[in-house]
Amino acid sequence: MADxxxxxxxxxxxxxxxxxxxxxSFDLPRGALVTLLGxxxxxxxxxxxxxxxxxxxxxxxxxxxxxxxxxxxAAERRIAMVFQSYALxxxxxxxxxxxxxxxxxxxxxxxxxxxxxxMLASLGLEGFEARLPAELSGxxxxxxxxxxxxxxxxxxxxxxxxxxxxxxxxxRRVREDIRDLQRRLGLSVVYVTHDQQxxxxxxxxxxxxxxxxxxxxxxxxxxxxxxxxxxxxxxxxEANVIAGEVLAAEGGRAxxxxxGVEVESAMRAHPPGPATLxxxxxxxxxxxxxxxxxxxVRAAFLGQTREYxxxxxxxxxxVIAPASARAFAEGAAVGCRLxxxxxxxx
Numbered sequence: 001m002a003d004x005x006x007x008x009x010x011x012x013x014x015x016x017x018x019x020x021x022x023x024x025s026f027d028l029p030r031g032a033l034v035t036l037l038g039x040x041x042x043x044x045x046x047x048x049x050x051x052x053x054x055x056x057x058x059x060x061x062x063x064x065x066x067x068x069x070x071x072x073x074a075a076e077r078r079i080a081m082v083f084q085s086y087a088l089x090x091x092x093x094x095x096x097x098x099x100x101x102x103x104x105x106x107x108x109x110x111x112x113x114x115x116x117x118x119m120l121a122s123l124g125l126e127g128f129e130a131r132l133p134a135e136l137s138g139x140x141x142x143x144x145x146x147x148x149x150x151x152x153x154x155x156x157x158x159x160x161x162x163x164x165x166x167x168x169x170x171x172r173r174v175r176e177d178i179r180d181l182q183r184r185l186g187l188s189v190v191y192v193t194h195d196q197q198x199x200x201x202x203x204x205x206x207x208x209x210x211x212x213x214x215x216x217x218x219x220x221x222x223x224x225x226x227x228x229x230x231x232x233x234x235x236x237x238e239a240n241v242i243a244g245e246v247l248a249a250e251g252g253r254a255x256x257x258x259x260g261v262e263v264e265s266a267m268r269a270h271p272p273g274p275a276t277l278x279x280x281x282x283x284x285x286x287x288x289x290x291x292x293x294x295x296x297v298r299a300a301f302l303g304q305t306r307e308y309x310x311x312x313x314x315x316x317x318x319v320i321a322p323a324s325a326r327a328f329a330e331g332a333a334v335g336c337r338l339x340x341x342x343x344x345x346x
Contacts, residue, residue: 003066005030005156005188006051011060013046020046022212023060028205030065033182033189035199038209038235045160047209048192052158053077065155080149081158086141088133088148094120095129098148105152119151120144123181138166139174146181157182159191163198175202196237200224208232224280226268228345233278239342240279242314246270246343256341259292259314263338270343278342281320286310286328291337292317299330310336 004027013021021043028034036044049055050062053074062070069077088097095116102112120126123143133141142162149157162178163171179202182189193199199206200220208215208223208231216228220236227233230241247255247262254267258277285291286308294312306327308319317336328334 002030003063004028005032005065006190007061007063008047008050009061009063011047011050011057011062013050013055014058019212021050021057024212024214026207026214026217028188028190030188031186032204033179033187033191033202034205034207035191035193035203036207036209037193037196037199038215039194042209043212044192044194044207044209046212048081048158048160048190051156051190052079052081054081078153078155079158080152080154080156081160082142082145082149082162084161084164086133086145088141088144090133092132093129094125094131094133094136094144097133097144098151101148101152115151116147119147123147123177137170139170139177142166142174143177146178150185150187156188156190159189161192161194163193163195171198172201178202196235200237206236208235226342227278230276230278230344233342233344238281238318238320240281240284240315240317241344242277242279242317244275244277244314244341246272246275248272254341256338258338259312261292261313263291265338266340267343276344278344279317279338280340280342281307281318283338283340284310284317284319285337285339286319286321286326286334287337288333288335290335292335294334294336296328296330296332296334299328301327310334312336 006028008024008026010023010025011021012023036047038044050057099112099116102115125143163174166174175198203220206220206223207217210231216223216232223236227236233239245257249267249270252266254265256263292312292314294310296308297311298309300307304323306321306323310317310319
């Protein structure tokens with residue numbers, strides 16, 4: 001089997017008494033887009049900086065494509081990084097920005113500019129070579145920053161919160177551009193974000209971090225449909241975490257006691273007894289009766305969907321329903337049918 005793009009072996013990074021990264025181990029496959037996801041202070045950016053060589057580990061070993069880079073400086077790792085601020089030189093044209101790294105590495109000016117032009121063309125920026133960064137949109141600046149990184153032919157491309165400065169519509173388009181580029185070129189990419197939807201949309205693999213450690217690692221569908229604990233369940237999209245009792249579970253169905261009533265739901269096998277359960281907002285169907293009884297305390301129409309907060313004996317449930325489904329007014333008595341329940345392991 002080929003060496004992974006990146007290997008961490010019990011990597012720790014301490015800043016005084018604080019362990020920003022705590023004995024983290026993983027193998028990241030080549031040609032994949034891997035997202036480091038987590039709340040502020042979880043260790044994801046420090047992990048990215050350790051890969052880049054901008055920080056050196058206090059303990060452990062880091063390999064890139066089988067080569068030990070633990071003590072190597074950033075310039076020796078063949079890693080390129082696209083920063084949150086893009087870090088473009090404001091006084092240089094687009095072409096000069098992209099060619100800069102090649103020129104610094106000793107390429108002749110004509111050769112550097114020829115490679116820069118080819119890279120800009122591949123990213124849909126042909127004709128923008130003479131513009132200054134201030135004359136570009138946010139999405140165009142992002143692509144120039146990517147072009148400047150890719151022209152150096154890195155082994156791994158790193159993105160640090162690359163979409164945080166863009167508005168919602170542009171974020172969606174640029175993340176699709178990044179994903180398309182990664183697949184087309186077969187790049188090994190590590191991508192840091194705190195945005196769950198962004199991680200779900202672009203990733204082959206997601207590493208959810210908490211307090212400097214890996215909370216769970218897997219494909220986006222795995223983390224969404226089978227979270228390890230309430231932290232991952234809540235962080236990988238909205239989740240209603242409730243206490244319940246498993247009466248019986250087999251064949252993909254379960255009988256449960258939730259909020260004092262017995263209900264049936266789709267659920268993977270789980271031993272009988274008390275359990276912590278997660279229910280996604282879209283996995284709750286509201287009806288006049290049936291399921292867990294409740295009362296609507298908030299209702300909102302969002303165009304394509306309706307959102308509800310429903311007070312029940314099991315706790316407050318957040319519900320997302322399609323706009324075409326029956327609408328319920330605030331104060332209405334409803335039954336909450338749990339279509340799919342996820343038993344949490346921790």
